[in-house]
Amino acid sequence: MRILDPTIQQKATKRTVPMASRPQSLSGATIGLLANSKSNSMALLDRLAEILSDRYQIGNVVRISKGDLKAPMSRVDADRLVGSCTAVITAIGD
């Protein structure tokens, strides 16, 4: 007898997101920090930014907290990160 598979393995839109090119260096790079708005997420990201600054001499930091932890970030915030940052780090903090 056959039993049917109850799972879904494939994505619905089948969209492909190409990987961004890897920066050769973070020296002077603008780094985005995207927090999920919980109390400790930006604290975690800020500490990470300090470490990156010490080790890799990153440049500016762009901080964004989502505001609504259960919703995706806004298009405005996404465009700001894409438009200004070499790389973005996101974190959740409960």
Add this chain to the structure above:
Amino acid sequence: MNSKESIASVLSVERSGIEVADPWSAIEACYDKGWTDGLPVVPPTDRLVDAMLATGPWQPGEVLLYEPVRDRAVTAEKAAINAVMAGCLPTYFPVVGAALQAIGDPLFMLHGPATSTGGAALMIIVNGPIREQFGFNAKGNLFGPGCRANATIGRTLRLVLLNCLDCKPGILDKSTQGWPGKYSLCFAEDEASSPWGPLHVSRGFAAEQSTVTVFAAESGHNILSHGTTDPEQLLACFIDAMAGLGSFSPGYTVIVFTPEHVVHLARAGWSRRQTQQWLYDHAWRSLADLKRGGKLEPSFYAEAARVDWLYSDSPDSRPSPLPSPAEAGRVFSGDENVRVHRGIGPDDILLTVGGADAGGHSAFFPSWSRGRAVPFVTKEVPT
């Protein structure tokens, strides 16, 4: 930021499965594959799944629920497979489909309650003629085991989350503890015992329509009261639970009145609105209490909506400047007089009726999350 508009409403369906020797091997195979909620499932054979699909108005490839974060579309076919596994009768499938559409409504933002450390259960409240047609339980042992419709329809939602949306414990489901309601939390309203008419009528549907109302619920609190017939004395027990520090939030509330309690409100002529208003007005804690209980997090004062909620019932204007994050937990003079209410208004409190005719036991269910949570969603069951 996908939306359902970016996917087709009907997808192609290709059946796949595994060969097994017999039903007993099939049960073990489902365990081996990680397809269960920990309890044995009914093996989903082609025949059983076809019978399940046949009772619904949907084509097999029709999308009942699209979850944009995972980019997963749950078709009627996949829903039917999980409904068979849950033990549903084929006739239940329209209810299953409506419940999936409800939790898949963008307003419900399913990703939050399905994966949060908060460990929400997916509550389904059933209204309308299907309650009797399908033998839903609205009476004794309302939340407990024993009724096939209640148990299996609620269970189907969890199996869909586990199997179709990867919301497995420790993987995407990050519940710290969860609670047993996550297995299944589905019941019918005892409409005959409600002095206010059916819940779904209060939410804009006709009495002759059948509906499901979904809610992301924390574990329920038993409200035990046997010593009074006075509405305010009775409701004092409810507000005490609603204002408890452990579940306190600006979110939503479900109150399930047992018939023995709601009759006191009916005899005193309390309307649904009056009852919601009284509960909202009286379910509050002082800001000082919240701070002493460690409920004010440093980030709260950076959120405008949260600040509005904290100071919406204050005899004085809110402090200016607001406390810094470092001082979020410090009790200032005047904080004793600031009343912080559970929720942001009486509409956040949903009242329904259910349970045995005997026994002074009602229930309070807080919404998932220490934030605003997600709202109630009601969908019609196709007939």
